[in-house]
Amino acid sequence: MRLRRERGAGWRIAVGDRQTMTMALWLRDASGMSPDLDPEIPPLDPPVEVDKRLAALAGPRATAQWTGLWLGLWEGRLEDWFALKTFGPPGFELLVRSPELKKLVEAGFLEAARWSADFRLMASRGSGAPTSASREPAAVVRQLESELGRQAREFELDITVLPVAGRMFWPLADGGLAVSGNLLRDASAFRALLYDVLAPVV
Template sequence: MNLVGGLTGRGPSWRATVDMPRALVVALHLRDAAGLQVRTEHAPPPLEPSVDLDGALVQRATQAAAEAWVPWWHGLLARNPEFSGVPPLVPDPFPELPVDLRALIGTGLPAADAWFNARKREDLQALRQGVRPAATPRVGLIVNEVEQELGRAAAPFDLLISILPVTGLWGRRARRDHVLISRSLAAYEDGVAALLEPVVRDLAG
């Protein structure tokens, strides 16, 4: 997790958190490994590296499971005050999830967690080599520009930038204070600047 932020004499002014959330990646892994056909505005492209179909999950990939995946995904994108990032993978209590989706999660969670942990190790290795997402410094630069234009400190905000290991240069504003971006876009300075600038200006102005 990377944090950047600004300070005023009275304390924190703004904060941006850049992270790869386990819950979102696991949900996408289950979608891809089961071959779920889902339709939702903010569903990202397929994972990268690509995930093979899992026969045990394909057997559980019912229409009911696909339909339940969509509201589950939107629930994971919600930023609730009690969570610093995205909500946990499953609600409490667990039985609130529809039975077909619960069965899919129960079967596919170990492989999804292993895949997620492998991507986190890759990111840690990149950090050790000095490679950081372009999104981290870009937010601060945009805030500085806004403050110079306005002649005052940025309005307080708390922006969550979720980096997802999905294909292509892809990004979406999922909520007013939550942005989804692919790994490739996170590393592409001009591309991530184009996505983040209107978001940060909206929050900081």
């Protein structure tokens, strides 16, 4: 879901979430997994309690398979629309070669989907990832255009919002940017980050 989409003459910036990523993080936290990730991704905010039923399914193989799924999403090898279509019922086709993770996802899918939907609802109402902050990209582009004395060059930037703890950001392999919801809520910090990211491309 895109929380905000800004366009100008030849440029486009979209701010939103990736539902499969949010659900995968919920499954990680609710099952008590501790995957070895680089970069490390903080726990969800608000935090999720460990579900003993899911924890019983979160053995080393399930954790390794979850890590593979996450890397596919993180590195852009799995498009969110495709992952979302094949991640869940009825067939959980995306997980056919990950049997241990498939059992975990089958057990927690409804709760993960509900948590993700609640986050999206808060975001759309401005409490989960405020639309006021997501308007910052266009303002920064206008500022840079004014400083440079010309229109921005052609570019596209996708900003993925992760509902995780801390004020964090990460560059993505596809040229996009991931930010924590807490950083997005901090308008001054988000604007400063955008200035640094957009200055070389505008």
